[in-house]
Amino acid sequence: MFTIFRLSMNSCRECLREPVFYLMLLAALIMIGLFPYFSMFVFRQQIRLVCDSSMATTMLFGLFAAVLCSARTISREMKNGTVLLLMSKPVSRFAFVISKVCGILVSLTIFVLVCNAATWLSILIAKDQFRLSTPLLCLYFGAICAAALYGGIRNFLSQKSFSSNAVAAMAVLYPVIALVTHLVRERSLSEFLRNDPESFMAADILLPALCLLFFAVWIMGVISSALATRMEIVGNLMVCLILFIIGTVLHYFAAMMFGTGSVGALLCTSLVPNWQLFWMADVLANRIHIPVSYFIWTLVYSVLYCTAWIGWAFFLFQDSELARDTR
Amino acid sequence: MMIEAEHLFKRYGTRLVVDDLSLRVNVGDVLGFIGPNGAGKTTTMKMISGVMPPYAGKVRIDGIDIEAEPRLAKSRIGFLPENAPLHMTMTVRAFLAYAGRLHGFHGRELARRVDRAMERCALREAAGQEIESLSKGYKRRVCLAQSILHDPKALIMDEPTDGLDPNQKRQIRELILSLREETAVIISTHILEEVEAVCSRVFLLCKGKTLFDGAKDEFRAKADALHTDLAGLFAVMTEGEQA
Numbered sequence A: 001m002f003t004i005f006r007l008s009m010n011s012c013r014e015c016l017r018e019p020v021f022y023l024m025l026l027a028a029l030i031m032i033g034l035f036p037y038f039s040m041f042v043f044r045q046q047i048r049l050v051c052d053s054s055m056a057t058t059m060l061f062g063l064f065a066a067v068l069c070s071a072r073t074i075s076r077e078m079k080n081g082t083v084l085l086l087m088s089k090p091v092s093r094f095a096f097v098i099s100k101v102c103g104i105l106v107s108l109t110i111f112v113l114v115c116n117a118a119t120w121l122s123i124l125i126a127k128d129q130f131r132l133s134t135p136l137l138c139l140y141f142g143a144i145c146a147a148a149l150y151g152g153i154r155n156f157l158s159q160k161s162f163s164s165n166a167v168a169a170m171a172v173l174y175p176v177i178a179l180v181t182h183l184v185r186e187r188s189l190s191e192f193l194r195n196d197p198e199s200f201m202a203a204d205i206l207l208p209a210l211c212l213l214f215f216a217v218w219i220m221g222v223i224s225s226a227l228a229t230r231m232e233i234v235g236n237l238m239v240c241l242i243l244f245i246i247g248t249v250l251h252y253f254a255a256m257m258f259g260t261g262s263v264g265a266l267l268c269t270s271l272v273p274n275w276q277l278f279w280m281a282d283v284l285a286n287r288i289h290i291p292v293s294y295f296i297w298t299l300v301y302s303v304l305y306c307t308a309w310i311g312w313a314f315f316l317f318q319d320s321e322l323a324r325d326t327r
Numbered sequence B: 001m002m003i004e005a006e007h008l009f010k011r012y013g014t015r016l017v018v019d020d021l022s023l024r025v026n027v028g029d030v031l032g033f034i035g036p037n038g039a040g041k042t043t044t045m046k047m048i049s050g051v052m053p054p055y056a057g058k059v060r061i062d063g064i065d066i067e068a069e070p071r072l073a074k075s076r077i078g079f080l081p082e083n084a085p086l087h088m089t090m091t092v093r094a095f096l097a098y099a100g101r102l103h104g105f106h107g108r109e110l111a112r113r114v115d116r117a118m119e120r121c122a123l124r125e126a127a128g129q130e131i132e133s134l135s136k137g138y139k140r141r142v143c144l145a146q147s148i149l150h151d152p153k154a155l156i157m158d159e160p161t162d163g164l165d166p167n168q169k170r171q172i173r174e175l176i177l178s179l180r181e182e183t184a185v186i187i188s189t190h191i192l193e194e195v196e197a198v199c200s201r202v203f204l205l206c207k208g209k210t211l212f213d214g215a216k217d218e219f220r221a222k223a224d225a226l227h228t229d230l231a232g233l234f235a236v237m238t239e240g241e242q243a
Helices: A002-017 A019-041 A047-078 A083-088 A094-126 A134-158 A162-186 A203-228 A233-256 A263-271 A281-285 A292-318 B041-048 B070-074 B092-102 B109-118 B136-148 B165-181 B192-198 B216-225 B230-242
Strands: B003-012 B015-025 B030-034 B056-061 B078-079 B154-159 B184-189 B201-207 B208-216
Touching: A002 A047, A002 A094, A002 A162, A002 B092, A019 A047, A019 A094, A019 A134, A019 B015, A047 A083, A047 A094, A047 A203, A047 A281, A083 A094, A083 A134, A083 B230, A094 A292, A134 A162, A134 A233, A134 B015, A134 B201, A162 B015, A203 A281, A203 A292, A203 B109, A203 B216, A233 A263, A281 B056, A281 B136, A292 B015, B003 B201, B015 B201, B015 B208, B030 B192, B041 B056, B041 B154, B041 B184, B056 B070, B078 B136, B092 B109, B092 B136, B092 B154, B109 B136, B136 B154, B136 B165, B165 B184, B165 B192, B184 B192, B201 B216, B208 B216, B208 B230, B216 B230
Parallel strands: B030 B184, B030 B201, B078 B154, B154 B184
Antiparallel strands: B003 B015, B003 B056, B201 B208
């Protein structure tokens, strides 16, 4: 157990050290931060546009981050031979697979956490259809600069990884800023944080929807980890994208063909993840509370799905050839 | 017997790369595992170190079956893979500490072992440096340090001096000779000069088949009988087999 924890922490650190992880997060944050600007070109439904776009960005960038993390930490390790060092230690293949998956999931959790906090801030920035909250906008982009500065200083003074330190700073700054602005807004302490009553998005409606994105990205992380035991980054990305596209539409067609709740539709849901389960844009648009039972059911579905793919990952890794490039 | 391999076979698809290989190495022995490229040396090293399961056959380390009790058997093995694969973004000390923790060492014991391994491999001055910034020779020494950190009873080294300068080669060879007092050592190499310098036994492999297994003096005597050197004998034996 202790070995798995050690290996998981190391895998997570490796993911966070990857410049591509930082770049993905940075790109997602910049996009989410700019959505309030874009939404000024629409009439009404400004908050809906910001919310939908931010959630879609989190989901898509999370998918790419999942594939890149698993490809960098699993396929590269298997290709360049560092896996040999691990496997020659008292570490089982099962422990290796589990720890890699856990490490990747922790780093993806950080990714989605930062994006979700950014989404909340972005909604607050989009005050109404004619105005933006400029102080909050400055705070939003200031946090990106502050994180980069922190990473740069740590890199310059202590030769620590820029990427991991910048990501760590973002992981602290964004949730803290989101929490503080939420509390200030709740207590009506500041005028600039108040939204138009029409576009008001209550936290208890938004948060469950944002939490569902964690499950979607975790599932994609586990799938890409399993594929990374046999595939290089391009193949992995292609298969994950295909699964994403099929998973988004298959259940609609399956329900049409076999009927809702039929064995055929159920089989489709079991084979390909139903991404629609995690996409709550319509619910948010109508300001409907997501029932707790739905949240729990989706969590159970995600856990079962992840467990099945971890089994696949172990099966695929069991006989895979290690360190191909060293032969 | 510290390292025992019995009737090992390995296939990659339909291709048989190791064909009924058996070997025994005891403490005090340094076995030079030689063969041309593609002979199956690295595959055999991986099977003996427990990284890769054999298609058939048994490997025992200190009497422990590596397939039946992999954790216990692996705790007695030090493995230096080819090309010194390492986690490049870690510092030398952090990497060795990580390797030590995987062997179950903590606290002072871990710090002591990391310090000793760095001392033995002359890594003190590079302790705080990121592995990526090190020279090839230093990287190889870091990899060697992780393999001896836990005082293994069986040390398996794949091309340990490949790419090192003459001084570094001499240092590594001295270290190997100092280790053989308490350790059974297997060195996979295609550098015959290495066999001459450090090995007490020679194991010649070609196309997965054993061509020679005996003392270095026997191997040299065979070369003398053919009025050639070790390289000449190597060529005669392996080219004949490859033809």
